[in-house]
Amino acid sequence: MVREYPFIEGSAAGVRGKFMLDTGIESALSINDHRVPVTGARTIGTGFFGSGQTFEIHLVPEVRAVHIGGLSYPSVTLVTSKDSRLLENDVTPDFIGWFGYTAFANHAMKLDYRNLRATFYKHGEADYLKGERVIAELPFETRKLPNIPLVPGYIGDMPVITDWDTGQYGSLRTSEAGKARLLKEGRLTPSKTKPDSFDLHGWELSGHPMPDLKGIEVETTPSPAAAPIGITEPDLLSLGYNILSQFKTVWDYPRKRIYLLVR
Numbered sequence: 001m002v003r004e005y006p007f008i009e010g011s012a013a014g015v016r017g018k019f020m021l022d023t024g025i026e027s028a029l030s031i032n033d034h035r036v037p038v039t040g041a042r043t044i045g046t047g048f049f050g051s052g053q054t055f056e057i058h059l060v061p062e063v064r065a066v067h068i069g070g071l072s073y074p075s076v077t078l079v080t081s082k083d084s085r086l087l088e089n090d091v092t093p094d095f096i097g098w099f100g101y102t103a104f105a106n107h108a109m110k111l112d113y114r115n116l117r118a119t120f121y122k123h124g125e126a127d128y129l130k131g132e133r134v135i136a137e138l139p140f141e142t143r144k145l146p147n148i149p150l151v152p153g154y155i156g157d158m159p160v161i162t163d164w165d166t167g168q169y170g171s172l173r174t175s176e177a178g179k180a181r182l183l184k185e186g187r188l189t190p191s192k193t194k195p196d197s198f199d200l201h202g203w204e205l206s207g208h209p210m211p212d213l214k215g216i217e218v219e220t221t222p223s224p225a226a227a228p229i230g231i232t233e234p235d236l237l238s239l240g241y242n243i244l245s246q247f248k249t250v251w252d253y254p255r256k257r258i259y260l261l262v263r
Contacts, residue, residue, distance in 0.1 A: 002092045004169045004241030010068040012036045017096035022167035025100030026147045032084035032097050055082045101147035108252040113245050133262040136208040143230025153205040161233040170242030171217040174235045191215045213242045
């Protein structure tokens, strides 16, 4: 882990560094072309970081000698890349890319932040739930993007949609009136440890009470990610490290289930 982000050691084209394990990236592999040399790249679109900064997306014909954890590929073709010096400066200077959804879309992924482990399963619950204590089973849907699970929930009696992404800490997007209401109800309280942030209390998913979320940002402007994901609900609770650090989790994309397990 670096800050709130899970990373896997590796290398690409002879450059050693860290790949972010990021469910928010749909492609299996994306390269930071500010650090990793690429040739023949062409611009195919634009994207944005969670902070709002935009970047050009490039398509690279081939990246050679890719190693991610224990996986090795002599050549990977048709790889996306982008200039990611923002993450070099803000997260880790040896950032070389992302390991994303398509690499494990046909598997279930178990994340254990406490023990710094990601495990991928080809089969179902009998394998990945063996020996585990299940706290909650959360059915999810996807809309425009197959890699972003969406689970409905409530903060008190305010309905929210939650989006799940390992590449974020987590935040709440609501209206000025919604924020004022949650403050009045005591659902939001100012964080004692993180300036300009809040702790969230009294929320639930699929009927399961959830633990407090500490130090989340609360924004009263629309999320730039909402439309690309297909989110139309006015109140959006984004979940990442703020919840994933409190449980072991299983992301079963083929069966559209997220499991919360005792750590």
